[in-house]
Amino acid sequence: MNTQSYLQISANLAAVNQRVETAAQRAGRDPAEIRLLPVTKFVPEERLRELARLGYLEMGENRVQEMQRKAEHLADLDVSWILIGKLQRNKARVTAQVATEIHSLDSLRLANTLNRHLEALDRTMPVLLQVNTSGEETKSGFSPAEALAAYEEIRALPHLDIRGLMTMARPSEDSEVVRASFTQLRELRDRLSPTDLPELSMGMSGDMEIAIEEGATIIRVGSAIFGARPTT
Numbered sequence: 122m123n124t125q126s127y128l129q130i131s132a133n134l135a136a137v138n139q140r141v142e143t144a145a146q147r148a149g150r151d152p153a154e155i156r157l158l159p160v161t162k163f164v165p166e167e168r169l170r171e172l173a174r175l176g177y178l179e180m181g182e183n184r185v186q187e188m189q190r191k192a193e194h195l196a197d198l199d200v201s202w203i204l205i206g207k208l209q210r211n212k213a214r215v216t217a218q219v220a221t222e223i224h225s226l227d228s229l230r231l232a233n234t235l236n237r238h239l240e241a242l243d244r245t246m247p248v249l250l251q252v253n254t255s256g257e258e259t260k261s262g263f264s265p266a267e268a269l270a271a272y273e274e275i276r277a278l279p280h281l282d283i284r285g286l287m288t289m290a291r292p293s294e295d296s297e298v299v300r301a302s303f304t305q306l307r308e309l310r311d312r313l314s315p316t317d318l319p320e321l322s323m324g325m326s327g328d329m330e331i332a333i334e335e336g337a338t339i340i341r342v343g344s345a346i347f348g349a350r351p352t353t
């Protein structure tokens with residue numbers, strides 16, 4: 122263990138938790154309703170051991186191969202791996218084996234493939250439907266209109282348990298542009314089913330306060346915990 126990075130991660134987590142608490146209070150919410158999911162993409166295994174020592178055993182990854190490699194290296198720890206990035210159907214089988222949750226379910230075909238692999242493993246996977254609320258072509262996810270139909274079909278698959286919705290806001294200096302994505306996700310959830318879809322995964326290092334104000338129950342935070350990622 123590297124004491125310096127351990128202390129840095131610890132201090133960063135304390136700062137993030139303080140931001141969550143302040144935002145929750147301002148919104149009149151209980152901070153305990155908001156789950157902090159550390160996003161560990163590009164973060165090396167030694168840092169993840171430090172994170173685990175601090176009591177955080179849920180880790181969000183956006184690439185299946187990286188998740189699989191880390192799961193092997195950290196097999197001695199009881200880590201829950203949560204896929205938050207684009208899932209190709211040819212990686213659905215390994216994801217069904219390694220992940221404990223998927224936040225980025227974005228197509229019906231993928232849902233059917235996953236369901237089949239999960240059936241073979243006799244598992245049920247909690248999933249969130251990713252919704253493209255920013256309208257950007259580069260972002261994955263169902264359009265809000267597609268999500269309505271997809272929800273009904275995916276709900277019928279016995280090995281997927283849809284727990285809620287996930288989105289990424291358009292990166293913008295204008296907080297109202299960011300907020301519009303989060304409001305849209307919450308309103309879509311309310312139209313689908315507020316009782317069957319309790320989870321809203323939205324908000325990252327730069328916009329978690331706005332997401333919390335709009336009802337986020339899960340925030341996915343990377344750089345505010347681990348520092349800036351390499352830009353390649």
Ligand SMILES: *Cc1c(COP(=O)(O)O)cnc(C)c1O
Nearest residue numbers: 160183205325326341342343344
């Ligand atoms: C990288 C990533 C995050 C975390 O982003 P930060 O700005 O580093 O907090 C959250 N969600 C998804 C889907 C990501 O890929």
